[in-house]
Structure formats: C-alpha cells, structure tokens
Amino acid sequence: MLGISVYLGTDLNEEFELYLNKVRAIGFTSIFTSLHIPEEDPQLYKERLRRLGAAAKQYNMELMADISPKSLGHLGFTWENAAGLLEWGLTGLRVDYGISESTIVRLSKNMKVALNASTLSKNSLEKMKQAGLRTESVEAWHNFYPRPETGLGRDEFRKVNDWLKQEGVTVMAFIPGDGRLRGPLYERLPTLEDHRSISPFPAFLDLKENGCVDKVLVGDLTLTEESLEQFACYQKGVFLLRAEQAIHDKSLLEIVGAVQTNRLDAARDCIRSMESREYGLIGTRPVKAVNTVERPLGAITVDNEKYERYQGEIQITKRDLPADEKVNVIGRIKENDRLLLQYMHGGSKFQIKWM
Numbered sequence: 588m589l590g591i592s593v594y595l596g597t598d599l600n601e602e603f604e605l606y607l608n609k610v611r612a613i614g615f616t617s618i619f620t621s622l623h624i625p626e627e628d629p630q631l632y633k634e635r636l637r638r639l640g641a642a643a644k645q646y647n648m649e650l651m652a653d654i655s656p657k658s659l660g661h662l663g664f665t666w667e668n669a670a671g672l673l674e675w676g677l678t679g680l681r682v683d684y685g686i687s688e689s690t691i692v693r694l695s696k697n698m699k700v701a702l703n704a705s706t707l708s709k710n711s712l713e714k715m716k717q718a719g720l721r722t723e724s725v726e727a728w729h730n731f732y733p734r735p736e737t738g739l740g741r742d743e744f745r746k747v748n749d750w751l752k753q754e755g756v757t758v759m760a761f762i763p764g765d766g767r768l769r770g771p772l773y774e775r776l777p778t779l780e781d782h783r784s785i786s787p788f789p790a791f792l793d794l795k796e797n798g799c800v801d802k803v804l805v806g807d808l809t810l811t812e813e814s815l816e817q818f819a820c821y822q823k824g825v826f827l828l829r830a831e832q833a834i835h836d837k838s839l840l841e842i843v844g845a846v847q848t849n850r851l852d853a854a855r856d857c858i859r860s861m862e863s864r865e866y867g868l869i870g871t872r873p874v875k876a877v878n879t880v881e882r883p884l885g886a887i888t889v890d891n892e893k894y895e896r897y898q899g900e901i902q903i904t905k906r907d908l909p910a911d912e913k914v915n916v917i918g919r920i921k922e923n924d925r926l927l928l929q930y931m932h933g934g935s936k937f938q939i940k941w942m
Contacts, residue, residue: 595635
C-alpha cells in the first residue's frame with residue numbers, strides 16, 4: 588500500500604484536491620495526518636480534519652491520524668468515545684507514549700491502531716494479545732526523522748520488521764518526498780537515513796524489496812511530477828528510467844525509448860532488451876560504429892555492425908564495463924535512477940525517457 592502525508596497547518600485548498608486526485612489515480616490509497624494540535628487555534632484544525640476526512644471518504648482512501656491525549660481532547664473526544672472519529676472519515680489512530688495497553692486493546696476492537704514499531708516490545712505486544720488485542724487491526728509504524736543523521740540504520744530496521752511480520756503485524760515506513768518539503772528543517776522525511784538523499788521511487792522499491800515492509804508513506808508534502816510519473820508507470824508494470832543522450836540520432840533515440848523487456852535469462856552485467864533483436868525493434872537498420880567508449884554503470888548501449896548477428900541489441904549496464912569497439916554508447920541513465928537497475932529482474936519491463 589502507498590500513501591501520502593497531509594499536515595493541517597496549511598489549508599486544504601484546490602491545489603491539494605488536485606494533488607489528491609492525481610495520487611489516487613496512480614494507486615495511492617492511504618493518507619496520514621498529525622493531530623498534535625497547537626493550543627492557539629484547535630478549532631481550525633478540527634474543521635480541517637473534518638474536510639480531510641470527507642476527502643478521504645470521497646476518494647475511498649484510508650485516513651490515519653497521529654494523536655495525543657491533549658489533541659484528542661481538543662477535538663472533543665476521549666479514549667472512551669474515540670471511535671466517533673470514524674464518522675469524520677478517519678480509519679484509525681497512531682498512538683505512542685502515554686497511552687495504556689488497555690486503551691490500545693480497546694481501540695483495536697473498534698478501529699485500526701498504529702503502534703510505534705521502534706519502541707514496541709515483545710513483552711508489551713504479548714500482554715496486549717493476551718488481553719484481547721485484535722492483531723488484524725494493529726499496524727507497526729516507524730517514525731520519520733527530520734534531522735539529518737538521525738534516521739534508522741538498515742540492519743536493525745530489518746531485524747525489527749522480521750519480528751513484527753512473524754507476529755502477524757503490518758509494518759509501515761516513510762520515504763522522503765522531492766516536491767514541497769515539510770519545515771522547519773526542510774531536510775526530507777525518511778525512516779531510513781540511507782534514503783535521505785535519494786529519489787522517492789528507488790526508496791520505495793528498497794523498502795518493498797529489502798525492508799520487509801507492507802505499507803509505504805511519503806513523509807513530505809508532495810512528490811514532483813517526475814516521481815509521480817515513475818510511480819504511475821510502475822502501477823502499469825513498467826520501470827521508467829530517465830536518461831541523458833550521448834548521440835544526436837533522433838530516430839535511433841526514439842526507437843530506444845519504446846517500452847522494452849529485460850530478457851528472462853537475465854544477465855549479470857547488463858539488462859538486455861528482448862525486443863531489440865528478437866522482435867526487430869531496430870530491425871534491419873544498419874548500426875555503424877560510433878562512440879565506442881567505456882560503459883559505466885547505467886550506460887545505454889547498442890551493439891554495432893561489428894557484433895554481426897548481435898547487431899542492434901540494446902543494453903543497459905549494471906556495472907562498469909570497458910570500452911568495446913563493437914558496442915556504441917548512446918546515453919546513460921541519470922544518477923537518481925541508476926539505483927533502479929538492481930530491481931529489474933528477468934521479464935521486467937522498462938522504458939527510457941530522454942531528458
């Protein structure tokens with residue numbers, strides 16, 4: 588499951604509605620918001636939460652809210668009647684310090700409850716299970732970390748997630764956005780420190796493939812159009828790879844920009860386009876030797892006429908390779924997208940977009 592974060596310090600205007608419509612159309616189904624409400628204007632947040640809940644209902648999206656006892660009181664609720672927030676469009680609550688285990692057990696019988704994945708202990712979880720916790724209603728959520736150098740390390744993160752999965756608990760983690768960032772630091776909002784400086788889509792794939800995570804939310808306010816396009820293509824089963832050209836043959840670049848498939852017998856060193864030779868993507872077009880230079884990781888190549896029957900094969904290198912007089916280098920995947928190559932297995936579809 589994919590989701591976004593919406594913060595109630597800003598108005599839910601027409602721009603927000605357009606963004607919500609856009610992300611919902613490409614497969615985002617969850618919204619996270621924070622209800623740690625400043626005391627100076629709780630009524631403003633109350634109104635905005637109602638509007639956000641109505642939007643979540645309209646788009647058939649889950650809405651989870653981070654809450655404290657104080658903010659719950661500002662909304663006119665207590666732990667005893669918190670289930671009334673379901674009528675506002677909320678799906679559940681993320682609870683943390685200062686909330687008793689008995690309260691969590693009671694909440695789980697009426698709504699979804701998200702617990703802090705990093706602080707939840709085996710003893711506490713077992714006690715709540717024995718007290719009647721509905722584990723199917725419980726999720727374990729990792730925090731995001733605004734300050735650089737404070738995000739989680741990969742090994743401990745995976746260890747915690749493995750345990751939670753064994754307990755039958757859904758696990759969520761955040762990836763950073765690359766559009767409008769959240770203040771006051773504007774340093775992006777990842778769970779893993781490794782993700783602070785990389786693009787959102789590779790961060791998502793890392794969590795999906797390596798993190799033992801069920802749900803991924805964007806911590807920052809928005810994604811750029813470029814990242815939204817990558818998520819949209821992925822929903823259709825295609826890896827969108829942004830690239831810079833190294834030649835000026837527009838006709839060839841257009842051909843190489845078609846949707847292609849990595850061969851089922853995936854090579855160690857490169858992605859091999861199944862269509863380029865077997866299905867005549869380049870066809871009988873002669874490929875003269877040009878720009879036969881070194882092939883660094885992410886190089887996009889076409890075998891030239893010196894490779895005889897391999898002429899016309901399109902590849903993307905997965906590691907640094909030396910120059911070969913039989914191989915033309917026509918471009919290179921942009922740095923932010925080179926991380927994607929490790930997730931492209933045999934049969935993966937991809938499309939190169941020249942930037």
